[in-house]
Amino acid sequence: MQTNTLSRETLLPLLAAHVLQHGLGGASLRPLAKAAGTSDRMLIYHFGNKQTLVSDLLQYIADIYSAALELAIGETRAQTREECVTRILEQARQPTMQAFLVLWWEIVAGCARDLPGYKDAADKMMAKQLMWLEKLMPEDDPDPAGGTRYLMTIIEGALMLNVVGHSRTAQEGLMAGDLASGPSPS
Amino acid sequence: MQTNTLSRETLLPLLAAHVLQHGLGGASLRPLAKAAGTSDRMLIYHFGNKQTLVSDLLQYIADIYSAALELAIGETRAQTREECVTRILEQARQPTMQAFLVLWWEIVAGCARDLPGYKDAADKMMAKQLMWLEKLMPEDDPDPAGGTRYLMTIIEGALMLNVVGHSRTAQEGLMAGDLASGPSPS
DNA sequence: ATAGTTATGTAGCGAGTGCTACATGCACTG
DNA sequence: CAGTGCATGTAGCACTCGCTACATAACTAT
Numbered sequence: 001m002q003t004n005t006l007s008r009e010t011l012l013p014l015l016a017a018h019v020l021q022h023g024l025g026g027a028s029l030r031p032l033a034k035a036a037g038t039s040d041r042m043l044i045y046h047f048g049n050k051q052t053l054v055s056d057l058l059q060y061i062a063d064i065y066s067a068a069l070e071l072a073i074g075e076t077r078a079q080t081r082e083e084c085v086t087r088i089l090e091q092a093r094q095p096t097m098q099a100f101l102v103l104w105w106e107i108v109a110g111c112a113r114d115l116p117g118y119k120d121a122a123d124k125m126m127a128k129q130l131m132w133l134e135k136l137m138p139e140d141d142p143d144p145a146g147g148t149r150y151l152m153t154i155i156e157g158a159l160m161l162n163v164v165g166h167s168r169t170a171q172e173g174l175m176a177g178d179l180a181s182g183p184s185p186s
Numbered sequence: 187m188q189t190n191t192l193s194r195e196t197l198l199p200l201l202a203a204h205v206l207q208h209g210l211g212g213a214s215l216r217p218l219a220k221a222a223g224t225s226d227r228m229l230i231y232h233f234g235n236k237q238t239l240v241s242d243l244l245q246y247i248a249d250i251y252s253a254a255l256e257l258a259i260g261e262t263r264a265q266t267r268e269e270c271v272t273r274i275l276e277q278a279r280q281p282t283m284q285a286f287l288v289l290w291w292e293i294v295a296g297c298a299r300d301l302p303g304y305k306d307a308a309d310k311m312m313a314k315q316l317m318w319l320e321k322l323m324p325e326d327d328p329d330p331a332g333g334t335r336y337l338m339t340i341i342e343g344a345l346m347l348n349v350v351g352h353s354r355t356a357q358e359g360l361m362a363g364d365l366a367s368g369p370s371p372s
Numbered sequence: 373a374t375a376g377t378t379a380t381g382t383a384g385c386g387a388g389t390g391c392t393a394c395a396t397g398c399a400c401t402g
Numbered sequence: 403c404a405g406t407g408c409a410t411g412t413a414g415c416a417c418t419c420g421c422t423a424c425a426t427a428a429c430t431a432t
Contacts, residue, residue, distance in 0.1 A: 005379065023299060025211050028419065042380070044421060105295040111350045112291040113209060122350035130355065146362025153359035157343030164297045164308035169316065173339035176332025191409065214389060228410070230391060 008046055011036050012060040019057060020099040024106050027054075055117030058107070062124040065100055069132045072097075077139055081151060082179040084136050088155055105163060154179075194232055197222050198246040205243060206285040210292050213240075241303030244293070248310040251286055255318045258283075263325055267337060268365040270322050274341055291349060340365075 018035035019027055029040035029050060036043070047053035072091055078084045092101060104125070110118035133155075134148045141147050154177065161170035204221035205213055215226035215236060222229070233239035258277055264270045278287060290311070296304035319341075320334045327333050340363065347356035 025295075029421085030418080039381075040420075041382090041422090045379075050420065102298045105291070105298040108346060108349055109211075109291040109295040112288045119351050123352070126347070126350055126352050126355070143362050146358055149355045149359035150362040151359075153343035153347060153356055153363070154339055155343065156346045157339035157341065160294060160342045160346055161312070161339060163294055164312055165305050166309070166312050169312070169335045170339055172332055173335035173337075176329055177336040177339070215391085216388080225411075226390075227392090227412090231409075236390065 006036075006038060006042060006046065008056060011038070011043070011046060012057060013064075015053075015057055016061050016064060019061070020103055024054070024057075024103060024110075051116060055120075058117045058121035059124070061103065062121040062128075065125050066128040068096065068100070069128055073132060074136060078136050079138055080179070081138065081141070081147060084133065084138070084151055085155055085158075085174065085179060087136065088133065089158060092159060101159065101163075105160075151179075192222075192224060192228060192232065194242060197224070197229070197232060198243060199250075201239075201243055202247050202250060205247070206289055210240070210244075210289060210296075237302060241306075244303045244307035245310070247289070248307040248314075251311050252314040254282065254286070255314055259318060260322060264322050265324055266365070267324065267327065267333060270319065270324070270337055271341055271344075271360065271365060273322065274319065275344060278345060287345065287349075291346075337365075 014036040015032055018032055022031070029043055032053075033040045033043050043053060044050075047056060072094075074087065078087060091097060107118055107122050107125075111122050130148060130152060133152055134144065137144050137148055137151075154174070158167075158170035158174060161167060161173075200222040201218055204218055208217070215229055218239075219226045219229050229239060230236075233242060258280075260273065264273060277283060293304055293308050293311075297308050316334060316338060319338055320330065323330050323334055323337075340360070344353075344356035344360060347353060347359075
């Protein structure tokens with residue numbers, strides 16, 4: 001039953017590797033095909049056209065991103081919200097995650113322009129990240145669901161500031177953000 | 187002194203208008219030239235090559251973004267940090283700002299890929315936004331500088347979540363974020 | 373064995389890419 | 403008036419783009 005024939009399934013990992021390294025927007029069929037050891041002819045044959053190739057690829061990348069998060073999930077919950085943020089930001093600095101992060105902003109830009117397939121992938125990745133963060137939240141947090149979303153907002157903001165060279169702004173913002181405690185009782 | 191001759195200065199507004207509408211990444215010389223009423227030949231003549239055209243264009247766009255913020259600046263400070271956030275997010279929903287926002291994520295993606303000229307433009311735009319926000323901060327805020335950066339982080343995170351279709355996540359995050367008060371005394 | 377489906381190679385099409393060669397008008401200067 | 407440099411038009415180059423036509427091998431079903 002084991003054949004050497006190419007298929008979407010065997011192609012996608014190789015395509016994903018190329019895209020993670022060289023970007024998604026500028027990716028054209030021939031370089032993609034070369035990276036996968038085929039021809040543009042075969043990519044069109046297996047995916048129909050470039051757009052569905054990109055959509056399928058985005059879905060696949062979202063999946064392996066989820067898997068990467070699954071692997072990186074800590075066995076222990078954080079003690080404080082602040083630790084949540086620092087642990088996640090630290091994990092985002094890992095070289096493994098770097099390629100994902102660079103690609104992520106391209107996906108966000110694609111979402112902003114409503115490119116087909118982008119929003120679905122972004123949604124999947126965000127959902128996974130939310131789940132991941134929720135599992136990391138301190139056990140005794142007074143508002144785990146809301147707190148997760150609050151921290152997620154802060155983390156994404158910090159990641160963005162990092163990428164545009166304002167990591168200092170993010171850092172100072174986090175320090176001023178009073179994350180050590182949970183929300184104050186109202 | 188008034189001549190009809192084209193120049194970078196007369197070209198840039200027209201180019202910027204085109205880019206704000208159609209995006210930056212996929213912009214190629216001939217459509218750009220058409221939008222500016224010239225030929226690709228002339229664009230290269232005035233800018234030397236496409237890369238410096240894009241860099242100059244990014245600078246120009248950062249400038250008009252600054253001008254737009256200048257115009258939109260409120261005469262009154264906000265009363266609370268929460269009002270800061272809601273006023274800015276509301277302003278980001280304005281149609282005028284929409285085109286900037288879409289382009290912004292393309293600029294962020296360009297920063298992540300280290301494309302030449304992108305980081306400079308992003309830096310200029312971020313600096314202006316920080317200044318704008320600082321002017322909006324409540325008069326009696328206990329930590330205006332840190333608070334500005336904290337809110338900026340949150341705002342950018344919320345904008346990103348909006349763009350990928352997780353505006354609900356951002357909204358719930360903001361509600362859980364305890365922004366009504368300043369930082370609690372430690 | 374024959375017919376049909378599936379997978380692949382070769383070649384190329386028409387459109388678009390950034391950029392250049394070349395010619396020409398035009399204003400200005402000697 | 404000759405010369406010089408700037409601004410612009412026309413044409414095209416070498417290349418890449420997504421995609422297709424066509425041939426053909428390999429396997430499968432009858």
